[in-house]
Amino acid sequence: MSSFAERFRVMEPKDFIKDSDRKKIHSAALDVMETTGVKVLSAVARESLKRAGAVVDEKTNIVSFPTDLVESLLKKIPSKIVLAGRTEEYDLPLDRRHQYHTTDGCGISVWDNKAQTRRESTLEDIRKTAVLSDWLPYLSIYEPMVVAHDMPSKSHVLMGLKTAMENTSKHIETESTTTADEARAQVEMAAAVVGSKDELKERHYLSAMVCTVSPLILDGGATDAAMVWAENHVPVHITGMASMGLTGPATVAGSLVVNHAETMALACAMQAHEPCSPILYGSVQSSMDPRTGAYNSGAPETILISIGDVEMAKYLGLPCSAGGIGGSARIPGLRVSIENSILTSPLVTAGSEVMNGIGLADGSTLLSYEQMMLDHEIVALALNSQRDIEINDETLALDVIKKVGIGKNYLSEMHTVKRVRDFYLPMLWDMSPFEAWVEGGKKDLMEVAGEKASKVISEHKPEKLDAEVSRTLTKVVDDF
Amino acid sequence: MSKGVKMADEKKLMKALADAILSYDSAAAEAAAKEAIKRGLDPLEAIEKGLSPAIEEVGKKFEKMEIYLPELMLAADAMRSSMSLLLPLIPKGKALSKGTVVIGTVQGDIHEIGKNIVSNMLMANGFEVVDLGVDVKTSAFVDEARKSNAKIIGASALMSSTIGSQKDIVDYLTSMKVRKKHAVMVGGGPTTGEWSKEIGADGWGEDAATTVKLANRLVKRK
Numbered sequence: 252m253s254s255f256a257e258r259f260r261v262m263e264p265k266d267f268i269k270d271s272d273r274k275k276i277h278s279a280a281l282d283v284m285e286t287t288g289v290k291v292l293s294a295v296a297r298e299s300l301k302r303a304g305a306v307v308d309e310k311t312n313i314v315s316f317p318t319d320l321v322e323s324l325l326k327k328i329p330s331k332i333v334l335a336g337r338t339e340e341y342d343l344p345l346d347r348r349h350q351y352h353t354t355d356g357c358g359i360s361v362w363d364n365k366a367q368t369r370r371e372s373t374l375e376d377i378r379k380t381a382v383l384s385d386w387l388p389y390l391s392i393y394e395p396m397v398v399a400h401d402m403p404s405k406s407h408v409l410m411g412l413k414t415a416m417e418n419t420s421k422h423i424e425t426e427s428t429t430t431a432d433e434a435r436a437q438v439e440m441a442a443a444v445v446g447s448k449d450e451l452k453e454r455h456y457l458s459a460m461v462c463t464v465s466p467l468i469l470d471g472g473a474t475d476a477a478m479v480w481a482e483n484h485v486p487v488h489i490t491g492m493a494s495m496g497l498t499g500p501a502t503v504a505g506s507l508v509v510n511h512a513e514t515m516a517l518a519c520a521m522q523a524h525e526p527c528s529p530i531l532y533g534s535v536q537s538s539m540d541p542r543t544g545a546y547n548s549g550a551p552e553t554i555l556i557s558i559g560d561v562e563m564a565k566y567l568g569l570p571c572s573a574g575g576i577g578g579s580a581r582i583p584g585l586r587v588s589i590e591n592s593i594l595t596s597p598l599v600t601a602g603s604e605v606m607n608g609i610g611l612a613d614g615s616t617l618l619s620y621e622q623m624m625l626d627h628e629i630v631a632l633a634l635n636s637q638r639d640i641e642i643n644d645e646t647l648a649l650d651v652i653k654k655v656g657i658g659k660n661y662l663s664e665m666h667t668v669k670r671v672r673d674f675y676l677p678m679l680w681d682m683s684p685f686e687a688w689v690e691g692g693k694k695d696l697m698e699v700a701g702e703k704a705s706k707v708i709s710e711h712k713p714e715k716l717d718a719e720v721s722r723t724l725t726k727v728v729d730d731f
Numbered sequence: 732m733s734k735g736v737k738m739a740d741e742k743k744l745m746k747a748l749a750d751a752i753l754s755y756d757s758a759a760a761e762a763a764a765k766e767a768i769k770r771g772l773d774p775l776e777a778i779e780k781g782l783s784p785a786i787e788e789v790g791k792k793f794e795k796m797e798i799y800l801p802e803l804m805l806a807a808d809a810m811r812s813s814m815s816l817l818l819p820l821i822p823k824g825k826a827l828s829k830g831t832v833v834i835g836t837v838q839g840d841i842h843e844i845g846k847n848i849v850s851n852m853l854m855a856n857g858f859e860v861v862d863l864g865v866d867v868k869t870s871a872f873v874d875e876a877r878k879s880n881a882k883i884i885g886a887s888a889l890m891s892s893t894i895g896s897q898k899d900i901v902d903y904l905t906s907m908k909v910r911k912k913h914a915v916m917v918g919g920g921p922t923t924g925e926w927s928k929e930i931g932a933d934g935w936g937e938d939a940a941t942t943v944k945l946a947n948r949l950v951k952r953k
Contacts, residue, residue, distance in 0.1 A: 292841070359891050359921050369925070398891045408892075427892050429839070464841060472839075496801070498844060541799035543938035544848060546920065616891075616921055 255340055259349045259391060261637040264602020266565070267558050273566040276504060276559075280511035284316040289467045289516040293474035295431075296520040303523035314516070321515055324522040330568045332486060332529045334392065334605075335454040337420040337444060338714070343391055345531070345570040345604045350637075352630045354384055354623070355577050355608025355615050356394030356426040356460070362583050362612070362619035364701050369617060372397030376618060377411045380610065381418035383623060383704055385713040389631040394424045394460075396610060397618050406731050409436055413724045416444055417716045424488065426460045429472040434459070434479035436731050441485070443723040444716070451483060455529065458486040463513040465491060465498035474520065481521040481528035488572045488605070489514045490533035495552055497539040503552065507559040510534055514563075531572040532564030535607055540579075546614045549579040549590030554597050561601040574598045575607030576626060583612040583619035584697055591626055595633040606630075620708075624700035628679050635675035679703065736771050744772050748781030748813060752789060755805035757812040764813040774817040782817075786810050786855055793940065800939070804848065807855035814854070828859045830882035830950045833875045835863035836919075837896035842889035845919060845939075849885065852939045853946060858883075869899040876913045882950050885942070888919040897922070898930035905931075914949040918942055 268276075291297050291307075291314045301307045303324065306315040334343040334351075343351050360369040361376055380396045395411035402410045408427055415423050423441075428434050441457035442448040451457070461477045464470050480487050491510040493499030499506030518530050538552035539545065547553070557574025564571035575598065578590030598606055609626035611618055651666045661667050679700055688694075694702075716724075736744070744767045751760035767777045789806040792798045832853050836846050843865045850862045861879050863871055876884050884904075888894040897917045904910040917927050918936035927935035933949055936942025 357891055359894075360923070360925075371929075404892075404895055427890070429890075429892055468841070470841060539800075541801075542793075542796070543940070544800050544845065545938060614920070616923075 255336075255391075256343055256349055258388065259343070259351055259634060260639060261348065261350050261599060261634060262639045264347060264561075264565075265600050266562070267601055268562040270566070273562055276507050276511055276563060277566055279508040280515060281316075281318045281321060283467070283508060283512045284321060284516060285318060286315075287467065288313040288315040289469060289512065290314075291469045291474065291516070291520065292471035293469060293478065293520075295478045296469065296474045296524065299478070299524035300520055303519075305519070305523070316516065316519060321519055324519040325515065325567060327522045327526045328518060328530050328567075328569055329527060330570070332455060332570055334422045334458055334486065335445070335456045336422050337416070337456060337716070341391075341421045343422055347602060347604065350599055350602070350604055350606065350634060351391035352389065352575065352606050353392035353424055353608050354380065354390065354394050354396050355611035355618075356396055356424070357615065358397040358611045358618040359400075359616050360618070361397065362617055362621070364583075364619070364621055364697055367582075371400045372618060373401040374399035374407075374410055374414055377414045378418050379620070379708050380618070380623065381415045382708050382711055382713055383620070385419035385421060386707045386711040387623075387627050389627055389634060390421070390609060392422045392424050392458075392605065393419045394426050394608065398427070406728055408433055409440070409728045409731055412437055412440060413728055416440065416724060417721060418713050420714050422456065422458070424458045424460060428459060428461075428476045431472075431475040431479050432731075434476035434485075436727050438479065438483045438485060439727050440724050442483075443720050443727070448483060451485070455484070455486050458488060458531070460488045460490050460533065461517065463489070463491045463510075463517060465493035465513060466509050467513060467516075469513070469517055469520065474517065477517060477521060478524050481525035484525070484528050486529040486531055486570075487517075487521065488531045488533035489517045490535055490572075492534075492546075493536055494546060495536070495538035495556065496541065497544050499536070501538075503555050503559055506536060506556055507563060510536055510560065511563050515567075518569075530569060531605060532560065532567060532569040534560035534573040535575065535577070536560060545579075547579050548577050548614055549587075549594070551593075554594055557594075557598055557603070558601045561598065561603045565602070570605075571603050572605035572607070573603045575603070576629065577608050577611060577615050579614050581613050581617075583617065583622035583625075587612045587622055588625050588629065591629050592633075595629055596636070599633045599637045620704040621697045621700040624679060624704050625696065628677060631675065631678070740770060741772060744770060745777070745781040748777060749785035751813065752782060752785035752806050752809050755802055755809055757805075757809045760809035760812040761816065764816040768816060768820065774820040777817055778814065778821075782810060782813055783857075790940075800848070803939075804851060807851045810855040811851070829857045829947070831859040831861060831879050832883040832885055832946060833861045833863065833872060833879060833881040833913075834885035834887070835867035835872060836865040836887045836889075837893050837900075838866060838868050839896065840888050840890055840893040841865045842887075842919070845889065846885075846887035848939045849887070849918065849936065849942045852943050853885075856943050856947075858946060858950075869896060869903050872900050873903050873907060873909070873913075877909065881913060883914045883916060883946055885916050885918070885936075885946075888917070888922065891921045894919065894921055894926065897926075897932065901931045914952070916942065916945055916949065 560573035576591040578587035580586035610623035747763040
């Protein structure tokens, strides 16, 4: 296993919902799937489900899922997979003992910290954030972070993906695919990077987020794309977003039922279409703002419901990419950081394996380079505080304790020299005295973070993508 | 006072209408409207003196954070239950509508909940609303606005991949040389005030309550 992945090894996840209660949520969702059904707006998915034995009403597009069918289709999903990097060094095993964070994706504007305002996002922001992500040691997965408004709308997703592939060696998750053709083009691009389409089925270099439309709808274009992802064994993060009180019931348990039903519906459609295609139990659920109905990602209820999603992933024995960070504050800085700090730790403890999304504020719409650095620090702290506590002869250090004896210290012991390297040191701040801060220009943390990001972006040189592969990517984009 | 209705009765009927709104009760609102009609209460007065003050009071409670969005929606539903019975009885020309709003979710986007909330709130606040549903073609917004002589077009989009269609509506109106006839207001998750300005729309509704205020401003502007 690569040393990169070992950085993300954490202690055994803790259970927050007992198995009998997980079963109640599961049974309620099965009931909804069979009696209420799920509207499936993709003809390809409906056809595959019908062939597998689901009851399809072609007039309403509502699919009723018999429980036996659901249970048998779910059994086909691989329980453990590896999300691959462009190079093996960045491979990420999903085995319940490693936890990874992604960048957030699909923002539409960028924070200008000096002017305290925002501007429209461009392709250059995707390049810069990909370079920065390539460098950030506790960031595992890159999602193109913004929409490239300066690119033609038809090909902006592909241009964003190409730019990402060229500027980071880490695993890439694509987010905003809305048609089957767009998915096919991205499969071609990922296949070019790993060698071939067959190779891509084995090395999951690209994964895709597919959102359901709550309550109980699978969108047409995105689900058509999901069928293409399935055919090519591109892992799909099924990402339900039922919001408590608005698109889901106003209780954690009720909204978990809606989300579980949607997740299983898309998982079944994919397994009916392509058995054994890899799936991650996604979900970024929240509560609504009771005053406006808006997505309230920084709320405590978001933590509770995300923990519930992790528990339901465990119940099904599926790889899990539920929850994450991404505060709802309108501007980056203190409030987003507070929200993200609170959001992160419980999910790490519960055992989500892939957590969304560093670097965006305002409900995942506003990119801030400063916030990327702050969020990275937050996830690094959370991960390091959940490291496995090793108990063995070497860590018990009995020899050293006896050698040092009473009243001395352990500073100049070789055991200390070796083990002190494991201590986590923050990257954005140090323990310098007050005077050093004054002499340094009294910079606040946002300023420090912005300077650090700029320095990394200008100095870090990601490993170059093979020129021939780059040309293939260009051709796929141009032909689209 | 309505002809042939005793003062005491009129008060009672008005109170029943208002109480139905204030208790968020659609069935009671429908029953109160039926009773008012049966007893000969002037429908325009029933709306102006019975229902409108009540929905205004609900709005004030919302502003003061005494109630949340779900109560606001229920009050709007109750308002619509009464209005749907009373409005058809008001002679043309005497109608009290603030104007027509053509509303829908843009092409390629099927998210409708936010749009439905806005649609309901506009209706409850005295606008006539033509709701075109979801995945609405740019030309359909404009054609309907021209047909129904709408003062406002409201375009909702929830995905960053679909908000471009809001600009298409503004551009289409300009190309048809009818831009000044119909104000365009935009809303939805990824939209912002800057986006609204950039595409030349007439305003951005951050949420349902601010969208109603925006619509009130836009109809006065005309």
